[in-house]
Amino acid sequence: MTMTPINERCDAQGLGDFQRIAVIGGGLMGSSVLRALRARSDQPAMLSVHDICARTRDRLGQFGLADRYCATAASAVAGADLVILAIPVGAFGPVLQAIRAELQPGATITDVGSVKTTVSDTFGHMLPAHVHAIPGHPIAGKEASGPEAGCGQLFHGRWVILTPEQNVDDRALTRLSDFWISLGARVASMSAQKHDSILAMTSHLPHLLAFSMMKTVRDAEGRQGDCTRFSAGGFRDFTRIAGSDALMWRDIFMDNRDNVLAALSQFLVQLSALKSHIEEADSGPLLEMLEHIRESHRQTFTAAVRQPGLVAEPVMTNVPLCPNAQADWSRILSNADDRVA
Amino acid sequence: MTMTPINERCDAQGLGDFQRIAVIGGGLMGSSVLRALRARSDQPAMLSVHDICARTRDRLGQFGLADRYCATAASAVAGADLVILAIPVGAFGPVLQAIRAELQPGATITDVGSVKTTVSDTFGHMLPAHVHAIPGHPIAGKEASGPEAGCGQLFHGRWVILTPEQNVDDRALTRLSDFWISLGARVASMSAQKHDSILAMTSHLPHLLAFSMMKTVRDAEGRQGDCTRFSAGGFRDFTRIAGSDALMWRDIFMDNRDNVLAALSQFLVQLSALKSHIEEADSGPLLEMLEHIRESHRQTFTAAVRQPGLVAEPVMTNVPLCPNAQADWSRILSNADDRVA
Numbered sequence: 001m002t003m004t005p006i007n008e009r010c011d012a013q014g015l016g017d018f019q020r021i022a023v024i025g026g027g028l029m030g031s032s033v034l035r036a037l038r039a040r041s042d043q044p045a046m047l048s049v050h051d052i053c054a055r056t057r058d059r060l061g062q063f064g065l066a067d068r069y070c071a072t073a074a075s076a077v078a079g080a081d082l083v084i085l086a087i088p089v090g091a092f093g094p095v096l097q098a099i100r101a102e103l104q105p106g107a108t109i110t111d112v113g114s115v116k117t118t119v120s121d122t123f124g125h126m127l128p129a130h131v132h133a134i135p136g137h138p139i140a141g142k143e144a145s146g147p148e149a150g151c152g153q154l155f156h157g158r159w160v161i162l163t164p165e166q167n168v169d170d171r172a173l174t175r176l177s178d179f180w181i182s183l184g185a186r187v188a189s190m191s192a193q194k195h196d197s198i199l200a201m202t203s204h205l206p207h208l209l210a211f212s213m214m215k216t217v218r219d220a221e222g223r224q225g226d227c228t229r230f231s232a233g234g235f236r237d238f239t240r241i242a243g244s245d246a247l248m249w250r251d252i253f254m255d256n257r258d259n260v261l262a263a264l265s266q267f268l269v270q271l272s273a274l275k276s277h278i279e280e281a282d283s284g285p286l287l288e289m290l291e292h293i294r295e296s297h298r299q300t301f302t303a304a305v306r307q308p309g310l311v312a313e314p315v316m317t318n319v320p321l322c323p324n325a326q327a328d329w330s331r332i333l334s335n336a337d338d339r340v341a
Numbered sequence: 342m343t344m345t346p347i348n349e350r351c352d353a354q355g356l357g358d359f360q361r362i363a364v365i366g367g368g369l370m371g372s373s374v375l376r377a378l379r380a381r382s383d384q385p386a387m388l389s390v391h392d393i394c395a396r397t398r399d400r401l402g403q404f405g406l407a408d409r410y411c412a413t414a415a416s417a418v419a420g421a422d423l424v425i426l427a428i429p430v431g432a433f434g435p436v437l438q439a440i441r442a443e444l445q446p447g448a449t450i451t452d453v454g455s456v457k458t459t460v461s462d463t464f465g466h467m468l469p470a471h472v473h474a475i476p477g478h479p480i481a482g483k484e485a486s487g488p489e490a491g492c493g494q495l496f497h498g499r500w501v502i503l504t505p506e507q508n509v510d511d512r513a514l515t516r517l518s519d520f521w522i523s524l525g526a527r528v529a530s531m532s533a534q535k536h537d538s539i540l541a542m543t544s545h546l547p548h549l550l551a552f553s554m555m556k557t558v559r560d561a562e563g564r565q566g567d568c569t570r571f572s573a574g575g576f577r578d579f580t581r582i583a584g585s586d587a588l589m590w591r592d593i594f595m596d597n598r599d600n601v602l603a604a605l606s607q608f609l610v611q612l613s614a615l616k617s618h619i620e621e622a623d624s625g626p627l628l629e630m631l632e633h634i635r636e637s638h639r640q641t642f643t644a645a646v647r648q649p650g651l652v653a654e655p656v657m658t659n660v661p662l663c664p665n666a667q668a669d670w671s672r673i674l675s676n677a678d679d680r681v682a
Contacts, residue, residue, distance in 0.1 A: 139573045159571050188571070201561050202572035206579040208619075209550055211634045212612040218637040220542050220607065228641045230500050230529070231543035232480045236642065237578040238547040243638040246631035253619045253627065264616060266561065271553040275605060278549075278594045286594065290587035293552045296559040297584040300569045301577065 016179035018108070019045045022080035024073050024095060026051035026060045028142060029112045030086030031150030034065035036183045039152045050076035051147075052087075059147045074102045082179065085111035089118060090251045096126040105130040108172055112138055114199060114248070115255040116163040116192035124165070132172035135163045135192060137199070138185060143243035156184035163192040200259030204252055205267060207241050208260065211249070214242035357520035359449075360386045363421035365414050365436060367392035367401045369483060370453045371427030372491030375406035377524045380493045391417035392488075400488045415443045423520065426452035430459060431592045437467040446471040449513055453479055455540060455589070456596040457504040457533035465506070473513035476504045476533060478540075479526060484584035497525035504533040541600035545593055546608060548582050549601065552590070555583035 015021075021037065021044045023030045030049065037047060049066040050073045051057050057069045070076035077083050077099045087095060092111070103109065109131055113119050116135045123133040140158040142149055160180040164173050177187040217239075221227045228235070253260055277286035362378065362385045364371045371390065378388060390407040391414045392398050398410045411417035418424050418440045428436060433452070444450065450472055454460050457476045464474040481499040483490055501521040505514050518528040558580075562568045569576070594601055618627035 139571055141573070141575075158573070161571060190567075194565075194567075197565070198568050198571055201558055201568050202576045205557075206554060206576055208615060209554065209612070210579060211631060212608060212615055213547060213550065214634050214638050214641075215611040215630070216546075216604070216608045217542055218634075218641070219611070220604075224535075224538070226531075226535075227539050227543050230480055230502060230539055232482070232499070234482075234582045235543045235547055237581055238551060239638060240578055241575045242634055243642070244635070246628060246635050249631055250624060250628040253615075254622060254624060257619055257622070260619060261616070263557070263561075264612075267553060267557045270556040270560070271550070271605075274549060274553055274594075275602070278598055278601060281595060281598070283591060283595060287587060287591040289556070290552060290590055293555050293559075293583055294585070294587045297555050297580060300555075300559070300562075301584070 014178065015040070015042060015044060015182050016082075016175040016177075018082040018175070018179060020048075020080045021046070021082045021084070022048040022050070022076045023066070023084050023086055024050050024076060024099075025086035026056045026065075026147050027086065028145050028147075028149045029138070029154075030084070031060060031063070031065060031147040032140075032152065032154040033084060033086065033112075033183070034060070035063075035150050035152035036155060038065055040182075046079075048076040048080065056147050063147070073099050077107075078102045079104060081107050082176075083107060083109040085109070085113075088248060088251055089113040089115060089255060090247075092119065092122045093126070096122065100127060103128065103131045106132070108132040108134060108176055110134050110136045110162075110176060112136060114203070114252050116161075116195045118255045120163060120165065120192045132169055132176075133165075134168060134173060134176050136176070136180070137161045137163075137195065138180070139199075139203075140185075141244075143241060143245075145245045145248075153184065155180065158185050160185040160187050161195050162187060162189040163195050164189055196256050196259050197262075200256055200263045201266075204256055204260045205263040207244065207249055208253065208264065209267070210239050210242040214239045355519060356381070356383060356385060356523050357423075357516040357518075359423040359516070359520060361389075361421045362387070362423045362425070363389040363391070363417045364407070364425050364427055365391050365417060365440075366427035367397045367406075367488045368427065369486050369488075369490045370479070370495075371425070372401060372404070372406060372488040373481075373493065373495040374425060374427065374453075374524070375401070376404075376491050376493035377496060379406055381523075387420075389417040389421065397488050404488070414440050418448075419443045420445060422448050423517075424448060424450040426450070426454075429589060429592055430454040430456060430596060431588075433460065433463045434467070437463065441468060444469065444472045447473070449473040449475060449517055451475050451477045451503075451517060453477060455544070455593050457502075457536045459596045461504060461506065461533045473510055473517075474506075475509060475514060475517050477517070477521070478502045478504075478536065479521070480540075480544075481526075482585075484582060484586075486586045486589075494525065496521065499526050501526040501528050502536050503528060503530040504536050505530055537597050537600050538603075541597055541604045542607075545597055545601045546604040548585065548590055549594065549605065550608070551580050551583040555580045 023033055026034070026049050034047065034049060037043060046068070047066045048068040048070055049060055050070040051060065060066060061069050068076070073095050081104070083099070083103065085092065085095065109123070109127065111119055113135070114137060116137060119135040123135060127133045138155055138158060138160045140154050162173065162176065173189065180187050217227050274286070274289060276282070277289065364374055367375070367390050375388065375390060378384060387409070388407045389409040389411055390401055391411040392401065401407060402410050409417070414436050422445070424440070424444065426433065426436065450468065452460055454476070455478060457478060460476040464476060468474045479496055479499055479501045481495050503514065503517065514530065521528050558568050615627070615630060617623070618630065
């Protein structure tokens with residue numbers, strides 16, 4: 001097994017030959033997987049879903065997203081050759097407890113959680129040796145949640161990071177990679193530790209800062225008013241992720257605590273340097289630092305855009321839609337690097 | 342003169358009866374004003390523009406955005422009844438020095454700078470009493486700059502904040518308001534101090550944090566690699582404003598130093614509270630705080646969407662465009678609160 005990216009194809013393949021797929025959790029991620037599978041001509045023979053919430057199961061049924069809507073996780077996974085956990089990482093313990101006796105030999109079990117070291121530990125402690133346990137994380141999502149928020153194209157052009165243990169079966173890893181690729185994703189594998197360190201920096205820390213910024217502005221709003229009223233797209237984009245699910249983010253900050261705090265320390269060093277330049281009115285060094293950062297930004301996102309095979313990202317704004325919105329958006333599409341600052 | 346919003350209409354009016362308009366600076370903001378004016382059926386009788394850069398003047402000429410392309414600011418403002426400074430605030434001194442003798446009695450002079458207290462001071466010191474000096478700030482922009490980046494609809498649905506001194510002529514203030522409204526904007530007036538305090542919180546501080554975040558990630562990238570490669574739309578949105586013009590932001594941080602540092606202090610209090618909860622594994626209080634923030638976010642942006650008369654915002658992403666992008670975007674438009682987290 002390799003720790004470098006194992007697959008960067010984004011051309012659709014077969015579903016990794018999985019024929020009986022069970023999805024545990026029918027929220028944003030779980031229902032997106034189901035939608036993506038339902039849209040395929042080569043659908044698996046059996047698609048089972050369990051959600052702890054009866055109302056969610058009903059909604060999934062109304063959308064027609066599965067063949068079986070199971071009241072227990074154990075009944076959903078019985079006979080499945082692929083099990084996908086799309087539930088809060090904090091719920092893994094009881095769910096694994098409930099399903100482990102039902103997992104058939106040779107089945108693959110994976111998940112979609114944002115922190116991987118704790119998932120690796122839990123899988124290692126709780127799963128029998130006769131299943132292929134491969135933690136995973138599709139780097140895709142929204143601040144919206146629930147079965148209604150799902151989208152069959154959520155994984156298009158997105159990375160799915162798998163964090164297999166050293167002893168994983170190579171064929172099982174390839175098979176799971178092919179599954180995600182067939183849903184439009186690109187797959188890389190790395191250690192759980194590396195995943196958690198990277199994501200702390202590029203996702204968990206920005207969320208922490210966005211939550212803090214939103215709280216700061218709302219408190220200021222309470223004192224003097226008129227803050228958010230006169231804000232622009234820059235503020236909206238910057239704080240968008242502060243609309244994300246609180247429970248999920250509580251778990252992420254707890255599970256990835258050391259990496260998040262380390263990333264925060266590094267951030268505070270940079271913030272402190274900029275703050276000092278401003279305090280001291282060090283005009284020259286401040287300009288130099290800002291120019292350097294702007295160039296970093298340009299390089300980062302130019303490189304991202306140049307990644308081969310990357311399709312348009314479903315990145316959207318909370319814009320109010322008015323009758324001429326469609327025309328506006330078409331116009332804007334022809335000038336794709338325009339955003340209100 | 343009132344310090345509460347003086348006008349919240351967004352229906353197009355006449356151009357405030359300005360017939361000879363001079364724009365100083367042909368970059369993003371100046372060329373956007375010119376484009377908006379050129380698109381009108383009731384264009385002013387004379388549209389003059391000056392930019393210190395000959396190449397920019399040539400570009401403006403190629404786009405056909407003005408009647409006169411002036412090599413000096415003084416020649417551009419001669420005979421104008423409205424002068425709009427769309428240049429870095431750091432350049433106001435020499436430019437006002439160059440034009441003040443040419444400003445005709447009764448002319449209105451305004452600007453588009455992001456910090457207003459320093460502009461008020463400069464106007465007060467350098468302009469003759471026989472002109473109406475009214476500082477202004479359209480809360481609109483992009484991270485792109487230059488005459489090519491301009492857009493005639495940049496001000497549609499955006500606030501323009503005017504910060505008149507107490508002794509300003511009411512009719513001049515109304516006339517300038519009508520001008521901006523005719524370009525699609527909404528106008529509010531307030532003290533320069535209040536403007537600078539609000540914008541420090543909702544624009545200047547987020548920029549400072551985005552610059553710091555971008556620097557942190559790039560340094561981490563240099564140490565371990567693969568950070569930005571596996572980042573998602575959340576990171577991209579969060580750091581988008583770090584692509585903004587470095588010189589402009591150097592000036593903003595310098596000119597609005599006290600407010601920016603005060604806002605930063607308030608932010609650090611909130612960040613520190615969240616950090617403590619994470620360090621101490623205070624799961625309950627952390628969840629409570631995140632839920633409260635998420636609700637604040639929802640209220641803020643629901644309120645923003647509900648503002649009457651607000652048209653679709655030209656908020657856009659740097660998405661790579663591929664053949665099916667248009668279809669993807671149309672699909673996404675039908676689900677307008679979806680964004681990759």
